[in-house]
Amino acid sequence: MNISDEKIREIALNAIKELGDNANQQNVKEVVEETIKKLGNSLPEKSTDMDQVILTSFGLNKPGVIAAITKALSEANCDISDLSQKLMGDFFTMIMIVNTSNSTLSLNEIQNKMKKISDEMKIKIMMQHEEIFKSMHRI
């Protein structure tokens, strides 16, 4: 959780006021730390918004492409909420909606994993947060 410098200063001033003449560096520090901790606990740790990420992949079709992607996703504890695929001759396009809320990895780390697969399989994989599509295509 981020607490601004101003907020910390405000908490410290309050603490000094409360402690009155007893205030010293040590006990003010303790009070401030405790207050910040309490503030942190009163807020939900993670936003309730689902972290939906859209994975787009395209390239020349070959065995194991989808398996490689889904395996990596499941290892990262990501949930595939929707999937759609089109084949045009040898060329495939796949779009997945992936829920990363419960993932142990950050989006960046998942993207790095995909980068590896994309290099190995010589296909293109992109992972973009859903919000970009929402803001561009929905009013």
Add this chain to the structure above:
Amino acid sequence: MNYNFEEILETIKMTEIEHFDIRTVTLGISLRDCIDRNVEVSKQKIYDKIIKYGSKHVKYAEEIEANFGISIANKRVSITPISIPFDSYKTDEFIEIAKVLDKAAGEIGIDYLAGYSALVQKGFTNGEMEMINSIPFVLAETKRITASVNVASTKAGINMDAINIMSEKIKQTAELTKDDDSIGCAKLVVFANIPEDNPFVAGAFHGVTEPEAVLNVGISGPGVVLDAIKNAGSVDLQQLAELIKKTVFKTTRAGELIGRKVAEKHGIPFGIIDISLAPTPAKGDSIADILVAMGVEDVGAHGTTAALAMLNDAVKKAGLMASSSVGGMSGAFIPVSEDEGMIKAVERGNLSIEKLEAMTSVCSVGLDMVAVPGDTPATTIAGIIADECAIGVINDKTTSVRIIPAYGKSVGESVDYGGLLGLAPIMAVREISSDRFVKRGGRIPAPMRSLTN
């Protein structure tokens, strides 16, 4: 699925093929609290403040880039017009301040820091005079600092004294940076009606009415509009306007999202989105190509001004529908050196400085990145600036001049900076003199706002 195949692929096509990117996320920082009688103390305060707010700017922007798969071409910083807080300083002290700014900008990993500016449309304070005198030296001795001076406004009129001084400064800057094709002039803009929240360097600064720190964003995307027009085929102009609007709507929405997310990471307010179509020298990222796709044979043909006016208007309408935080310049930029199509039009002899001036009466900025012969008299440059200011002041719009009198060069040659600044062929200017008019000095009074014919 919440989104259909076409929608997702459309976005991917924009970012991957059509060069859609966010042109700049610009962090505005107020330096009003950094003044001290001792210049050394001021320098330390400035340095500390820029590091405090700016040290994570590039990192945050890169994280957002990765999250949304949209690249952010430039991460920059703008500051309070430097002449305002430091009005009591002398030229040498201003130069020292500029060097500190340059150092801090390097430290936080940005390529340009804008706001070495003064607002003198009605007159100069002593400090503003000292600061303006320092501009040529600052542009020659620093790498990342850009300067701008506002010399006219609809409310104040046109300060011809300021224009005359700036013309001399432009010439001096060209000479001081002659070894690098007079590159100093590419970092100096003279404005009429300068906006206070413009995120685009070189004219950006953090206005005095802005908050402590703010995040402004400038979108780009000529390539996206170009492809949309090309795919439309032979539709009439209303349908074409509709198409441009639909495209720009989407790019604006993406830009606002990116701006808000970067601001959120900084923990500072999101300011404005500037919806200007901003070209780069990359192929397909050109305003000139859009005008050609609209149907003129080349930029400079009769009809070009009308096409540009329609493009600019459609961009604004779409942007205003898409976001409630539109600000800055918000139009279409027509710099010469930064736009491959414009460069070619000049080289082919189709685009003259006069036609370019006419185009600036309907587009968002002005004569931008125009190179002229090195022996152009200062009074002719003053005439060019005065003309541009007149267009801005009478039409209540922003206009600017970023002109490069390329030292030792003449028509037929060019200046080449590479990168985003590009290549500018030297354009011919009128050889008849403006001398007696501009030398009268004083101020052209503010215009009336009715009977606007």
